[in-house]
Amino acid sequence: MVAIPATQARQRWAQTLDEAHRAPVTITEHGRESVMVIDFEVAKRALQALEDAEDAATAAEVHAAVVRGDEEIVSLEEVADELGIVLG
Template sequence: MYNLPASEARQRWSDLIDHAHREPVAITVRGREQVVVLEAELARRALQALEDAMDRAAVDRARRELAEDPETLPLEQVARELGITLG
């Protein structure tokens, strides 16, 4: 990842955007990374991968909880409690 001081990023914004199409650019303030500029499609894919991983973790957690306490409720009862009409 390419690092660029914030003061330089302001002066070379169009260069920064061009560079971000090739690889992420970390903007630094006093030598510490503050934000990262990256290509939009890469950001979308990264966020989707993170969401997918979080979903898998939630499913795994739910499966473990169900295995520990297998008590289940009938669909009709859950729907009634949530105020949902089953068709």
């Protein structure tokens, strides 16, 4: 991973983007990490993986609550009936 100062990133924006397609580029301000420029497809996959992990953690928490008896299982049919929705 490459780290460059913000002023250099601005002055060499095309090169910064080229580098970001190969590996993440950290841009620093006053010597501290500020932002990261990363290839779009890599960022998209990383965000999807994060969302999937959060969903899995939530599902595990709900499952544990059901097993403990803290949560009640309600079927889709029951919810639809309560809301007046006809399932086809």
